[in-house]
Amino acid sequence: MEQHESPYLVDAASQVQLRISNVSKTYPNGVQALHDVSLDIPPGMYGLLGPNGAGKSTLMRILATLQEPDSGQLRLGHLDVVHQKDAVRRTLGYLPQEFGLYPKARAEELLDYFAVLKGLTNRARRRETTAALLRQTNLWDTRRQQLGGYSGGMKQRFGVAVALLGTPRLLIVDEPTAGLDPAERVRFLNLLSEVGETGVVILSTHLVADVAELCTRMAIIDRGRILLEARPLEAVAALHGRIWRRLTDKPALPALAQQHRIISAKRLSGRTLVHVYSEEAPGPGFEPVKPDLEDVYFSAMAGHFGHAVPHRAKEVGL
Incomplete structure (x- = not known):
């Protein structure tokens, strides 16, 4: 401009x-x-x-x-x-x-x-x-x-x-x-x-x-x-090592939600990509992911980051 x-x-x-x-x-x-x-x-x-x-x-x-x-x-x-x-x-x-x-x-x-x-x-x-x-x-x-x-x-x-x-x-x-x-x-x-x-x-x-x-x-x-x-960059940095992802099928989401703190889920090539908040490796099939501001947002909305609030399942599509 x-x-x-x-x-x-x-x-x-x-x-x-x-x-x-x-x-x-x-x-x-x-x-x-x-x-x-x-x-x-x-x-x-x-x-x-x-x-x-x-x-x-x-x-x-x-x-x-x-x-x-x-x-x-x-x-x-x-x-x-x-x-x-x-x-x-x-x-x-x-x-x-x-x-x-x-x-x-x-x-x-x-x-x-x-x-x-x-x-x-x-x-x-x-x-x-x-x-x-x-x-x-x-x-x-x-x-x-x-x-x-x-x-x-x-x-x-x-x-x-x-x-x-x-x-x-x-x-x-x-x-x-x-x-x-x-x-x-x-x-x-x-x-x-x-x-x-x-x-x-x-x-x-x-x-x-x-x-x-x-x-x-x-x-x-x-x-x-x-x-x-x-500060956005500091908030993202604070999530380093706490965000994990896994590609799964939609019918498996309810069971995953019972076992893990899912913060977001979105469709990807016919399957569902979930992001999970966890202080340590959540188990088989998950891999660490570099967090971004969207992870900060969904973690805060789910009550896992910032001030604690009730989990909002509808934010992650569950």
Whole structure:
């Protein structure tokens, strides 16, 4: 991707840390979406990884000041996210999982309109800012095209351009690569990586690959609880010598599950490849395998790594 300066983003000296302390949230229907969540999120790319319904979007909406927690504190630098919403919104960029656009509007015009709403009233400065954003998001050549003709990835990149208006210190992106084709996904992740060099970017996703490729720190969340908070490379290293694999037939899975701690199972050439968590060789037919972040994720989800939680058999297809 062509590189451009980003004068509208904060410099390194003004970067702030996001601190989430003992946050809980229960909806009126009785569903507890968050259970005593605590995280310290430094500048850079931070991955929040978990399945659908894990509580990711609830936490993102609270951070974006669209909902309030039942208890706990959230601070962005010196700002109280719950009690200083207007100040937080002035330094926040948010790309939700789903957002609407005016299909007949041209990208250049609509971004200019959003810039006015963000308080960029000086026309020359606004023109400079929107041009820089369109170039950074690789939309400059299509800036006069109607948004209804944009591909899914182009719409996502336009959403990032809107989110970057107003010098955000924190950028939140919720499930940003869902539905993108491989080429668009790569372009979009490259953009987020660039932004992460100058601010705090929280990437909320259920895709392990997104976190593995981008994030220097991550947390795994399920049923509203943080199961693991770590640096991805360190978490993978901690599993060295504990992941084993075996190729088997599907009818044999229930018996294997009774004997071993299976963390994942997937079809491979008509058979089933299982990964097992074990401190020592689990027996005949198994061979050691170099762990990756997917093994970290499934081990944490199964309760064998990080904070102990009940085993989730459906995660391994049993």
